[in-house]
Amino acid sequence: MKILVVEDDFMMIKAIEHKLKSDGFAVDAASDGNQAFEMINQTDYDLIITDILMPFVGGFELINKVRNELHLKVPIIVLSSLSNENSIIEAFKLGADDYVTKPFSPSEVSIRVKRFLMKK
Amino acid sequence: MSESINNCNCKSDKTNELSDNLNYPLPDLTYLREMAEGDELFIKDIINYFLKNCPGMLTLMRESALAGDFEKLYFTVHKLLPQLKFVGILEAVPDVEKIKNESKHISDLSVVIERVIKIVNYGMEDLKKMI
Numbered sequence: 204m205k206i207l208v209v210e211d212d213f214m215m216i217k218a219i220e221h222k223l224k225s226d227g228f229a230v231d232a233a234s235d236g237n238q239a240f241e242m243i244n245q246t247d248y249d250l251i252i253t254d255i256l257m258p259f260v261g262g263f264e265l266i267n268k269v270r271n272e273l274h275l276k277v278p279i280i281v282l283s284s285l286s287n288e289n290s291i292i293e294a295f296k297l298g299a300d301d302y303v304t305k306p307f308s309p310s311e312v313s314i315r316v317k318r319f320l321m322k323k
Numbered sequence: 324m325s326e327s328i329n330n331c332n333c334k335s336d337k338t339n340e341l342s343d344n345l346n347y348p349l350p351d352l353t354y355l356r357e358m359a360e361g362d363e364l365f366i367k368d369i370i371n372y373f374l375k376n377c378p379g380m381l382t383l384m385r386e387s388a389l390a391g392d393f394e395k396l397y398f399t400v401h402k403l404l405p406q407l408k409f410v411g412i413l414e415a416v417p418d419v420e421k422i423k424n425e426s427k428h429i430s431d432l433s434v435v436i437e438r439v440i441k442i443v444n445y446g447m448e449d450l451k452k453m454i
Binding site for chain 1: 354357358359360362365368369372373376398401402404405406408409
């Protein structure tokens with residue numbers, strides 16, 4: 204199972220990677236939505252975890268591209284410091300499947316990831 | 324390194340223990356340790372990354388506030404906040420959240436920012452000793 208983590212903060216990438224790799228998943232990382240979009244075009248990911256506020260192309264735009272340009276149904280989990288209702292609603296409207304706010308519990312992220320991937 | 328990490332374990336368990344710096348508590352590594360799941364190298368990598376990058380973020384915070392660039396200020400503290408929680412410099416969190424949510428309405432913004440910078444700098448000094 205291969206997961207793409209889209210996050211412009213190295214610390215966050217290392218933290219998420221650390222947990223998911225210990226769970227046995229293969230993990231790729233992209234530092235912005237542009238890079239992520241290119242990677243998604245080339246690789247079939249089983250799940251995408253994305254931040255919202257990133258340089259160049261942010262998470263909302265990435266979700267929109269994945270759903271409406273690539274027409275992919277890959278599960279998308281948003282992992283963001285934005286905890287306001289509008290951001291959460293926007294993410295789900297665009298097609299996100301889950302939303303986790305930072306700081307995150309590694310166990311919680313792990314369970315949420317497994318929940319989606321167990322369905323496959 | 325293992326001795327310093329053991330000292331780190333001891334220190335971080337004493338939440339009321341004060342650092343040498345002006346009555347601020349030591350960084351609370353509880354969350355980072357939970358994330359690390361026993362991987363001490365992971366902890367060291369995270370702290371080293373923070374120590375390398377945080378000074379630039381503090382400078383950017385100060386400069387964007389001085390320039391009245393509230394958008395840049397918001398993005399800077401938006402990124403800084405989870406990192407502070409990560410490495411346990413929790414004393415700075417209320418002020419950083421205030422800057423993030425209310426920067427345009429804080430009359431003494433520069434005072435708040437300098438206070439954050441002072442606390443975070445002390446926190447970084449403590450983190451350096453912990454690794």
